Amino acid sequence: MLLIHCPYCEEERPEAEFRHAGEAHIARPQNIAEISDEEFERYFFIRSNPKGLVFERWRHIHGCARFFNAARDTVSDRFLKTYKAGEPKPALDGEG
Amino acid sequence: MAETARRTFALEGRSYDGDGISLAPAGPASRISLRAPAESLAALSEALGLDLPVRPKASARKNARAALWLGPDEWLVIDEGGADLMAICARVAALHSAVDISHRNLAILVSGRRVEDVLNAACPQDLSVARFPVGAASRTVFGKAEIVLWRIGEDAFHVECWRSFADYVFGLLDAAGREAVR
Amino acid sequence: MTQPFRLPGVGRLDAGKPLAFTFDGKSYTGREGDTLASALLANGVHLVGRSFKYHRPRGFLSAGPEEPNALVGIHRDAARKTPNVRATVQELYDGLAAVSQNRWPSLAFDIGAISDLNAPLFSAGFYYKTFKWPRAAWDRLYEPAIRRAAGLGNAPDKPDPDHYANRFAHCDVLVIGAGPAGLAAALAACETGARVILADEQPVPGGRLRFEADARIEGKSGWDWAEETVARLAARDNVRVLTRTTGFGYYAQNMIGLVERVTDHLANPDPNAPRERLWQVRAKRVVLATGAIERHMVFPDNDRPGIMLASSARTYLNHFGVAVGNRIAVYAAEDSAYAAAIDLKKHGVGIAAIIDSRAAPESPAVEEARALGIDVLAGHAVIGTDGRLRVRRVHVAPISGGPHREFQVDALLTSSGWTPAVHLFSQSRGKLAFDEATQRFLPGLYVQDAVSVGSCNGTFDLASSVNEAFDAGAKVAKEAGFRKPRARQMEASSGTPWSIGMAGASPGVEPGTSKMAFVDFQNDVTAKDIRQAVREGMRSIEHVKRFTTTGMATDQGKTSNLHGLAIASQMLGKPIPEVGLTTFRPPYTPVTFGALVGHSRGRLFEPTRRTPTHDWAKAQGAVFEDVGQWKRARYFPQVGEDMHAAVARESRTVRETAGIFDASTLGKIEVVGPDAARFMELMYTNPWAKLGVGRCRYGIMLREDGFIYDDGVVGRIAEDRFHVTTTTGGAPRVLHHMEDYLQTEFPDLKVWLTSTSEQWAVIAVQGPRSREIIAPFVEGIDISDEAMPHMSVREGRVCGVPARLFRISFTGERGFEINVPADYGLSVWKSIWAEGQKHGACAYGTETMHVLRAEKGFIIVGQETDGTVTPDDAGLSWAIGRKKADFVGIRGLRRPDLVAEGRKQLVGLKTVDPQIVLDEGAQIVADPDQPVPMKMIGHVTSSYWSSNCGRSIALALIENGRARMGERLYVPMPDEMVEAEVTSTIFFDEKGERLHG
Numbered sequence A: 001m002l003l004i005h006c007p008y009c010e011e012e013r014p015e016a017e018f019r020h021a022g023e024a025h026i027a028r029p030q031n032i033a034e035i036s037d038e039e040f041e042r043y044f045f046i047r048s049n050p051k052g053l054v055f056e057r058w059r060h061i062h063g064c065a066r067f068f069n070a071a072r073d074t075v076s077d078r079f080l081k082t083y084k085a086g087e088p089k090p091a092l093d094g095e096g
Numbered sequence B: 001m002a003e004t005a006r007r008t009f010a011l012e013g014r015s016y017d018g019d020g021i022s023l024a025p026a027g028p029a030s031r032i033s034l035r036a037p038a039e040s041l042a043a044l045s046e047a048l049g050l051d052l053p054v055r056p057k058a059s060a061r062k063n064a065r066a067a068l069w070l071g072p073d074e075w076l077v078i079d080e081g082g083a084d085l086m087a088i089c090a091r092v093a094a095l096h097s098a099v100d101i102s103h104r105n106l107a108i109l110v111s112g113r114r115v116e117d118v119l120n121a122a123c124p125q126d127l128s129v130a131r132f133p134v135g136a137a138s139r140t141v142f143g144k145a146e147i148v149l150w151r152i153g154e155d156a157f158h159v160e161c162w163r164s165f166a167d168y169v170f171g172l173l174d175a176a177g178r179e180a181v182r
Numbered sequence C: 001m002t003q004p005f006r007l008p009g010v011g012r013l014d015a016g017k018p019l020a021f022t023f024d025g026k027s028y029t030g031r032e033g034d035t036l037a038s039a040l041l042a043n044g045v046h047l048v049g050r051s052f053k054y055h056r057p058r059g060f061l062s063a064g065p066e067e068p069n070a071l072v073g074i075h076r077d078a079a080r081k082t083p084n085v086r087a088t089v090q091e092l093y094d095g096l097a098a099v100s101q102n103r104w105p106s107l108a109f110d111i112g113a114i115s116d117l118n119a120p121l122f123s124a125g126f127y128y129k130t131f132k133w134p135r136a137a138w139d140r141l142y143e144p145a146i147r148r149a150a151g152l153g154n155a156p157d158k159p160d161p162d163h164y165a166n167r168f169a170h171c172d173v174l175v176i177g178a179g180p181a182g183l184a185a186a187l188a189a190c191e192t193g194a195r196v197i198l199a200d201e202q203p204v205p206g207g208r209l210r211f212e213a214d215a216r217i218e219g220k221s222g223w224d225w226a227e228e229t230v231a232r233l234a235a236r237d238n239v240r241v242l243t244r245t246t247g248f249g250y251y252a253q254n255m256i257g258l259v260e261r262v263t264d265h266l267a268n269p270d271p272n273a274p275r276e277r278l279w280q281v282r283a284k285r286v287v288l289a290t291g292a293i294e295r296h297m298v299f300p301d302n303d304r305p306g307i308m309l310a311s312s313a314r315t316y317l318n319h320f321g322v323a324v325g326n327r328i329a330v331y332a333a334e335d336s337a338y339a340a341a342i343d344l345k346k347h348g349v350g351i352a353a354i355i356d357s358r359a360a361p362e363s364p365a366v367e368e369a370r371a372l373g374i375d376v377l378a379g380h381a382v383i384g385t386d387g388r389l390r391v392r393r394v395h396v397a398p399i400s401g402g403p404h405r406e407f408q409v410d411a412l413l414t415s416s417g418w419t420p421a422v423h424l425f426s427q428s429r430g431k432l433a434f435d436e437a438t439q440r441f442l443p444g445l446y447v448q449d450a451v452s453v454g455s456c457n458g459t460f461d462l463a464s465s466v467n468e469a470f471d472a473g474a475k476v477a478k479e480a481g482f483r484k485p486r487a488r489q490m491e492a493s494s495g496t497p498w499s500i501g502m503a504g505a506s507p508g509v510e511p512g513t514s515k516m517a518f519v520d521f522q523n524d525v526t527a528k529d530i531r532q533a534v535r536e537g538m539r540s541i542e543h544v545k546r547f548t549t550t551g552m553a554t555d556q557g558k559t560s561n562l563h564g565l566a567i568a569s570q571m572l573g574k575p576i577p578e579v580g581l582t583t584f585r586p587p588y589t590p591v592t593f594g595a596l597v598g599h600s601r602g603r604l605f606e607p608t609r610r611t612p613t614h615d616w617a618k619a620q621g622a623v624f625e626d627v628g629q630w631k632r633a634r635y636f637p638q639v640g641e642d643m644h645a646a647v648a649r650e651s652r653t654v655r656e657t658a659g660i661f662d663a664s665t666l667g668k669i670e671v672v673g674p675d676a677a678r679f680m681e682l683m684y685t686n687p688w689a690k691l692g693v694g695r696c697r698y699g700i701m702l703r704e705d706g707f708i709y710d711d712g713v714v715g716r717i718a719e720d721r722f723h724v725t726t727t728t729g730g731a732p733r734v735l736h737h738m739e740d741y742l743q744t745e746f747p748d749l750k751v752w753l754t755s756t757s758e759q760w761a762v763i764a765v766q767g768p769r770s771r772e773i774i775a776p777f778v779e780g781i782d783i784s785d786e787a788m789p790h791m792s793v794r795e796g797r798v799c800g801v802p803a804r805l806f807r808i809s810f811t812g813e814r815g816f817e818i819n820v821p822a823d824y825g826l827s828v829w830k831s832i833w834a835e836g837q838k839h840g841a842c843a844y845g846t847e848t849m850h851v852l853r854a855e856k857g858f859i860i861v862g863q864e865t866d867g868t869v870t871p872d873d874a875g876l877s878w879a880i881g882r883k884k885a886d887f888v889g890i891r892g893l894r895r896p897d898l899v900a901e902g903r904k905q906l907v908g909l910k911t912v913d914p915q916i917v918l919d920e921g922a923q924i925v926a927d928p929d930q931p932v933p934m935k936m937i938g939h940v941t942s943s944y945w946s947s948n949c950g951r952s953i954a955l956a957l958i959e960n961g962r963a964r965m966g967e968r969l970y971v972p973m974p975d976e977m978v979e980a981e982v983t984s985t986i987f988f989d990e991k992g993e994r995l996h997g
């Protein structure tokens, strides 16, 4: 079981309290009703799924219930950083 | 006019007293889920007569009333005296949401020398006093149920869960409590 | 004479009470503190099992958890029969009953041993070669035969009556292994005030000090020091000492799995004691002090009972007071084995010879052995052994050539060196490094906050080991945030010599030999098998492993892996690190399913959620069904009724008078805030802004892809407050979905969501008499049709308690849903029920609810929909707010495939024979005469007998269904082709007049 630092609870908590919620930093288009099929495909269906550094959403569903973002290395399974929803992608150096 | 409905409790008659651990359902209480932005806290605190805590995992208590920080804009307010918390909040003009959950949740009092071990049978958090001091409160998991843990003494926790999970939570606490100690 | 091999005054069990036990039905006596192995050896019993493949007689190789051979069944009672218990680990208790395995009819005479004679047929990879063809033989011949032969021991055939516990624990420093190094590390760490957990797999800590009788630490005998140290540690508040506890898995972020065996050593366990307890420990720092495992020598016929590891014989002697024979030879390629011969000799046991494959061993131990008069044959090899059920004779020859010699023996001790137990380090994803000089894999690069100390770190010398460990314990405690204790030098010494050994086949077991020199005892893999694997093209050790099955038995090759690797390396002409090392995976030793399952069995397997009226329904004889975690009353049979009859009666009664239904499991979400309506507009397809306070609307929720996600009736309680209902199963995910959008896409909206699913008990009263039934209990609400029309909601009191009263209908009848605080639910239900009885109403369950809604063509999300159904497919396009600029799914709905012609649409189906009730899920075709495979144009989503319609009814999703009204279609079933007509989805009261009375 991983330990995940919740940026709202400001401490590491057991993974059992969290739920993964897919790739981060994919904003719903403001004008979603007007976008083309191609734009909708990119927004809704296409995900990067890289090996290594990923930015993903988690929810502390059995804790503070907040959604937040995390940078994680899928090779080492290490969290490099977690940050609040709405904050920009952090610049990461070193690992990942 | 028909007679007034009687209240029945999900854990009627359940309790356990064992070596270093005892389990007892708490009595009824009024509860609300209170949601509010930071700007509204002063007004709500004043109305409720206690300072809504703003630090994670913190709680505030005054007489029969307590407010537990559950999230950055969420508090579980419990009044063991049964005060009408909805009415109190309805008088506050500041932006907020109050929802009555008096019957959604119930509480089990878990106490005794072995309280940390018994809770740690199914709760993965570090419950040592250093990390989870008296007064600390947190939503977390207990086996396959969600609970709210609130430490009300060195050896005592108030465990809240939803009504229909009470049988499971109590059963699991009971199983862990009966487990012979080494 | 009992226990003829127990030496008086030797070992540490002198004070132990005598314990009676049986092995294969024969009675023996052992001593308190014995393992089953030491007790059998005290009685001179070496033969305890048969090997897996060849059924060769086997005895004890070891005195610990690495044991590959001595697996037995322990039978406590009919339900407690544990197979594959290592006799070297099982502690003796009074009355213990053990049986041998893998033999028939008896251990001494085993028919299966015939496969030993046929060994050439069972060479490496035979599984892959032998059973290839003919194809038909696989099912009839090979598979049944393999299944009979496969598996070790017999699984118990009754449910496990024991219970198991789980504990999450946190500490600053976890020390795994309580040998001298682990104890020293724990000592240093605990003195800083750090929270320490010390775990050891043995009942009594001490590790190597069990056999190393010549060790001295801090001025005491090593054993006394260990016992005193453990007592000191255990007395501290900040230390938890766990004995009989194996660290079996090292997971991410310093999460370690430990399994504690609580009762397996007890004759009469406390029934409240769990058999085992799983510890899931989160440690800031981990100290690995897991020791090292001795390897055997790989020589011809090295598997006879009586042939065992040298240090194990020392453990049996120095700890258990048992001599493993009367005349013993030692075959070694390193120094520590000499200590075994010396200790035994000093206790009067005959030593036939020490055979050392090294040309000129140099060590004080060699001198000491010679001084004791032991014949040391340097530069010699054991080239064979005799003895059917116990080693009887050892054949020895000089490696450089020369005359053979024979020694009469009853035991042969072997050692080719020690393998550091790096299993947990490797599981932690640490990188092992091969040390050329000492020919061992040692911890290299750490990726977690751990440190290895003592033998598992390659530090065998006792003084170096305890000091390395003490320093490491202090260092990790400091890293965990505690002050460092003062440095100190621990005094320690031991007479046991350590040297580099050898790995691979012993001299004389050259390529081309036909002799059976075992590498892996449990899977019967010989040096020859490994060589053959290389000859047949296996290049990586991972391939060799799978081809030969070496290291794949339950012992995971603890004694054999390095030998296998060395032989492959030699054959390939490549250095060991280039051949690779197989991956160490959890568990270190076998773990029971019980330990992993813990409390999660029976009624604690998962929560069983019951509504407030559950006990009442049960008392009425209701039959329940599982809906997610909920138990819901499915129907209420009266005497003599089956489900069909009960549902027919219930559904007729609802339409004739009224029925009462517990709808409490419906998900409920309170949406509160000034932007509540705006948020609802975004989450549901429907328009909400203009919904008046006190009014309700049926809402449809989509995913962004345009498919139906959930539905439910929503009531507006106030301008800024909505009472949203969801499907029973959808409640948690709908709230999650709404929170997701609220928090991450629309965070500026001033609105909050609260689950109220369990705040309210919901009593649905449906039918023409519903109003009369509830009227006596309602206060403060005018429930006339004029004041409270269909699709409205009011707050007031019912039975004197606060209530939200909905005028809604999932039956097509006039209906109410009474929401009262859950703890009042039962009481209010009983009042309504009593009143309903006066009107001839009945209680009805989910089955009738399903029938009634199907008669009206109302969908159930998850039954009519499957995640690929749009509102239009379901005939619900009226629920989409056409003027809305945005809602979740608005763009998805316009995707080309979702607006294309030919989508499946929801329609009704009436079988031509009204008695036939279609199967739900049945496929539908247009032309019954077309060849198979037929073109399927749809499927049945719901199908019931409708007593109100006097016939069967069904809903179906069919290609262009709405354009097919009146068309005849066909449902192919195994025994017939059912003809049905496409109809409207509404089978009853098509105009909807009954809603209003």
Ligand SMILES: [Zn+2]
Pocket (backbone or CB within 6 Å): A006, A007, A008, A009, A010, A060, A063, A064, A065, A066
């Ligand atoms: Zn949190």
